Amino acid sequence: MTMQILGSPASPFVRKTLVLLHEANITDVAFERVTASPLGGDDTINTANPLGKIPALVRNGGPTLYDSRVITRFLDHRAQAGFYPEARLWDTLTLEATADGIMEAAVGYIYEIRHRPEDMWFKPWLDGQWTKVTRSLDALESRWMSHLHGPLDMGQIAVACALGYLDFRHGDKPWRDGRDSLAAWYGKFSDRPSMQETDPAKS
Secondary structure: OOOOEEEOOOOHHHHHHHHHHHHHOOOEEEEEOOOOOOOOEEEHHHHOOOOOOOOEEEOOOOEEEOHHHHHHHHHHHOOOOOOOHHHHHHHHHHHHHHHHHHHHHHHHHHHHHHHHHHHHOOHHHHHHHHHHHHHHHHHHHHHHHHHHHHOOOOOHHHHHHHHHHHHOOOOOOOOOOOOHHHHHHHHOOOOOOHHOOHHHHHH
C-alpha cells in the first residue's frame, strides 16, 4: 500500500507537504482529499489523527504521522533530500516555525469569521491574529531575506506556502506594502513548478 497524505489543497500546512513531495521528487506518496473542520470533519481524518487536523501521513506498518513539521521532517529524512540542512538546521527550523505561525494566525482568523455568526465575531481577537501575521512578515523582511535567497530548504518552502495562503484567503489585505524584498522573493518563488502545481486557487 502506498503511503497517503490526507488533506485539503486549500490548507497551507498540507501545501507544504505537497511542495516538498514535488521538490524532493518523492513519487510513492499519494494524496487523498479529506474534510477537516474545528467543528468536526470526516471520519477518515478523525480516525487517522485523533486531533482531526490536516495533514496526516498514513504509513505502511507504522502509526500515522501528523503535524506538517513532523511529516516534512520524516519525508525529507526518508528521501535524504536535504531540505533540513545540518549546517543551518536551527535557522531553517526557526524560519519554518515563523511561517507556520503565520499560517496558524491566518487560518484562525478565517475560522472565526467562517464558523461564528457575524454578530459574535470578536474583533480584538481578529486584530490580534492579524498583528501576529504582520509582525512576522516584518521580521521576514528585516531579518530573513539572506536566508530566503540561499539554497532551497524547508524554511523557504514554508514561507512561500504561508504567503500563498495570505493571497488565497486574505487577498483584501495588502501584505506586500512596505515589504518590497519579501514580495519580490515570493513573486519569483511562486513561479516554481512545485508552487504552480499546488496552487489552491487552481484546485
